[in-house]
Amino acid sequence: MKTAALIVAGGEGKRFGSPLPKQFVKLNGKEIFIRSVELFYQSSLIDCVVLVMHPDWVARALSILKNYGLKRVEVVAGGESRQQSVHKGLNALSRYKPHKVMIHDAARPLFNANQIEEILSYVKPGKGAVIAEKITDTIYQAEDGILLKVLDRRKLWKAQTPQCFIFEEILRAHEKALSDHFLDATDDATLYMKYGGEVTLLSSRSPNFKITAQTDLQIAESYLIKLEE
Template sequence: MPSGAPLPRSTPPVPASPCVALIVAGGSGQRFGAERPKQYLDVLGAPILRRTVLAFLRHPQISGVRVVIDPAWRAEYDRAVAGLDLPEPVAGGATRQDSVRNGLEALAADSPTPIPTPARVLIHDAARPLIDPATITAVIAALDDAPGAIAAVPVTDTLKRGADGLVASTVERTGLWRAQTPQGFRFDAILHAHRAAAGLGLTDDAAVAEQAGLSVRLIPATEDNFKVTTPDDLTRAARVLMAGLGDVRTGTGFDVHRFTDGDFVTLCGLRVPHDKGLDGHSDADVGLHALTDALLGAIAAGDIGSHFPPSDPQWRGADSARFLRHAADLVAERGGIIAHVDVTIVCERPKVGPHRAAMAARIAEILGIALDRVSVKATTTERLGFTGRGEGIAAQAAATVRLPG
């Protein structure tokens, strides 16, 4: 923007229009003290960033989501958003203000693809995964007659100003609010404001808007929309999520595969040496197939064949971990968590006992859940039936998930 160019100080009302969410995930999270930035840590089996992104992707008034990251953590970003339909992330800057400006410039440069330049933008901290749909809606609605609006909560505690570890004075709290995100703006106005404020070191986008003379409306939000900053906050986020997951579902699955020529079988994600193989279109992993069906059944999402048809050649010889991960992603996309899974392998041979611990660990890894939420067992049919005759292997599974409700 040319030096001395006029800044938009107020703009006329605009009609409802596309709104993009810009998720700021470029911070290092030094205060948290973890080996990786907090936005990539898991809470109840899903990365914080993934939960944040999904909150906006699911909102009917959000037309697109773009994430600003530190490129040094690109591998963690890719893990966190795997399977989500997102455009290429934007490289952040030295400060949060720089990162947001980079994101806004990327949105402006993208027009008309992959996301057309929006009329409105919501800027949100990646480390606030508990943002609720009502607050998003209220911030967007406020932009009908104001150039800016932010989620915030009024200060209710008595405030003290300290000096040398002692109380120096009491601060009047009337009219004070704690700013949160999302902070929403008419796109052109906040882009110009950020360009003009480069280098000022402002702590949030509302401050950038204020610097430009833009009016910013306060939108009452909830205490649950807190920013994960410390390990205690991560525990608190887990408690909040669990409290909202009151719809408990159970699904079951069953699968069978016959023996064929070979020198190993794949069971629960492991290659187990045997004098035969298992016949199947994929890797014939009866344990993971049964568990995939159990998860799909818990959320009423069909069965494994409807998602991965055996008539489709792309699944020939496929690793069944892909099928199970897909089912887990569907649970996460519903805002749910996997509470527990239980698999029972039915066969005379090979012996499952020596491999049970490794099988449980592999399932926990695929699902992204704690090992104590996975059970793997084995039994025989006392030499009765096709498994007793050594003709094949069967598996049954049960899965418990918790969904919002």
């Protein structure tokens, strides 16, 4: 049974404040998206990898992948939203006929690949598995800067990736969302649950934050330096 990895790097990274999309910025000498691709490409548990990239940057991505010897990565052009980009990536994966798929944000290059096996073990028909982070801070719900109520943090998690599902089930959820004109999902587990799936949350074994700003890049660099010491 094949397992596929779908790496999503379709955004333009405008919040990062760089002339290059953040996925092309180097983290300790290596492009962020390359670090994320390698997590899955180098795993014996992953049979095929598809990278979704903004249409304007597909050629550059292919060139960089070739330089790193990552020849078995298929690159497809993304859509106008993350949901559309994932759907395009899933359609590209269809020809490989995978049994399971792991969907991962390219901007989370610090994920611990040793956790892939654990995540896959939770994925069964009707059940997906998602890496997430338990909330430890007090969380306010507010409107126009006015506190409305304090949420119960014991029940709150921050969504992360990878998110793993039976391939045909998550593809079907995306296609149903499209036919229902539900087009603004920023999270695949949201779609999966919307159409009847159950999701198990697993804590990450490593820092797994999304690199969004320059400060995130600096923190990630410090973390990698400590690992190498």
